[in-house]
Amino acid sequence: MANLATNFIGIRSPNPFWLASAPPTDKEYNVRRAYEAGWGGVVWKTLGSEGPPVVNVNGPRYGVIYGADRRVMGINNIELITDRPLEVNLREIKSVKRDYPDRALIISLMVPCDEDSWKSILARIEDTGADGVELNFGCPHGMAERGMGSAVGQVPEYIEMVTRWVKTHSRMPCIVKLTPNISDIRKPAEAAKRGGADAVSLINTINSITSVDLDDFAPEPKIDGKGTHGGYCGPAVKPIALNMVAEIARSPETRGLPISGIGGVTTWRDAAEFMALGAGSVQVCTAAMTYGFKIVEEMITGLSAYMDRKGFTSVDQLVGRAVPNVTDWQFLNLNYVTKARIDQDLCISCGRCFAACEDTSHQAIAINPGRVFTVKDEECVACNLCVDVCPVQDCITMVELPKGTMDPRTGIVVGDYANWTTHPNNPMARAAE
Numbered sequence: 001m002a003n004l005a006t007n008f009i010g011i012r013s014p015n016p017f018w019l020a021s022a023p024p025t026d027k028e029y030n031v032r033r034a035y036e037a038g039w040g041g042v043v044w045k046t047l048g049s050e051g052p053p054v055v056n057v058n059g060p061r062y063g064v065i066y067g068a069d070r071r072v073m074g075i076n077n078i079e080l081i082t083d084r085p086l087e088v089n090l091r092e093i094k095s096v097k098r099d100y101p102d103r104a105l106i107i108s109l110m111v112p113c114d115e116d117s118w119k120s121i122l123a124r125i126e127d128t129g130a131d132g133v134e135l136n137f138g139c140p141h142g143m144a145e146r147g148m149g150s151a152v153g154q155v156p157e158y159i160e161m162v163t164r165w166v167k168t169h170s171r172m173p174c175i176v177k178l179t180p181n182i183s184d185i186r187k188p189a190e191a192a193k194r195g196g197a198d199a200v201s202l203i204n205t206i207n208s209i210t211s212v213d214l215d216d217f218a219p220e221p222k223i224d225g226k227g228t229h230g231g232y233c234g235p236a237v238k239p240i241a242l243n244m245v246a247e248i249a250r251s252p253e254t255r256g257l258p259i260s261g262i263g264g265v266t267t268w269r270d271a272a273e274f275m276a277l278g279a280g281s282v283q284v285c286t287a288a289m290t291y292g293f294k295i296v297e298e299m300i301t302g303l304s305a306y307m308d309r310k311g312f313t314s315v316d317q318l319v320g321r322a323v324p325n326v327t328d329w330q331f332l333n334l335n336y337v338t339k340a341r342i343d344q345d346l347c348i349s350c351g352r353c354f355a356a357c358e359d360t361s362h363q364a365i366a367i368n369p370g371r372v373f374t375v376k377d378e379e380c381v382a383c384n385l386c387v388d389v390c391p392v393q394d395c396i397t398m399v400e401l402p403k404g405t406m407d408p409r410t411g412i413v414v415g416d417y418a419n420w421t422t423h424p425n426n427p428m429a430r431a432a433e
Ligand SMILES: Cc1cc2nc3c(=O)[nH]c(=O)nc-3n(C[C@H](O)[C@H](O)[C@H](O)COP(=O)(O)O)c2cc1C
Pocket: 020, 021, 022, 023, 045, 046, 075, 077, 079, 080, 081, 082, 108, 136, 138, 139, 177, 203, 204, 205, 232, 233, 234, 235, 237, 262, 263, 264, 265, 283, 284, 285, 286, 287
């Protein structure tokens, strides 16, 4: 089997699968069981300073978005950082790390935005044996209102300042966890790098209200008739997280900055996608909360089998492999021309491709009286919507037109699309004349 051993900023783990800072990593009991199940590492549930105790709500903490089969697609939470005493957490961290020296154990931290608070918590965690710290500049609810979490993560100058304090007062590797609640994710990543961060991790949760009770007229989860925004995570956020990871991985300012990828990772394939876009490790929360710790077995065996198939002997050969293929729109090849093809043997004549194309797109699907659907190449713009709405996998596929053939929609020979902007067949060009 392929070797999944990972060395992320000097932190070693037997595989790249870490549990993200959240309820699954809140206490010794959980973390021991997670390691026994096979997780390569954990980021301990965020610790705060010994100020006023952290008090969670006593009503429901989660709102959920379900798929059609009641599969959990997204969770919204209003939980705070750990509400267990610092001393207890530190004792447990030390004990777990002593017993599992080969696993990664990173401590997530969130304290008020002053140097003494950071200096003092860093001194407290020094002798736990933990492998590194993750600075939680991401949680968007509860703590942000107190000037911490995403309130710091949304101001690059604060990120840089706090990261520098941490690097000044600790020799531990430092991962800066970013909030996605910002317009350009590259800015906080650049700030973290300027402050001396060894890596960034992302994403933390996205500001959200998952639903509204239409009898009580309150957002859910409802606490005695009132609700508040929470942080959204799970499979639904994966596309947003992948894009943000890719943006950091390919930006000249942050290229090479190690990334721990987080957001909706549920299977080995999700993890491999994050890694291909530049993540040297991945972190998981919602999937573990939904299915339990054993999901890591599928991740380990799936990634190993994939790496064997590809001939990769180490995870480093996968990390970042897709980054050169992420580009800006203007560099996409207009001479790559495809048309939809419907496999009549697989077609169940449901007509969804027809309805979508006829009503909302390009009127490129014909229906005959026997409910046989065919593609009109002269209308098909290759948008892919018919493939997306077809309920039968592989029934509709996009097939590439060979170079040199004429695209019946435009009358342009495939290969000549570089001139399309000014070509006389282009109605936009004609209109501009
Ligand atoms: C209930 C809950 C509590 C969380 N608590 C923390 C936390 O204390 N610190 C932190 O950095 N992130 C926290 N997170 C965010 C996760 O670490 C992770 O960034 C996010 O859930 C996205 O990953 P996922 O899609 O795999 O869940 C929490 C998430 C959930 C669902």
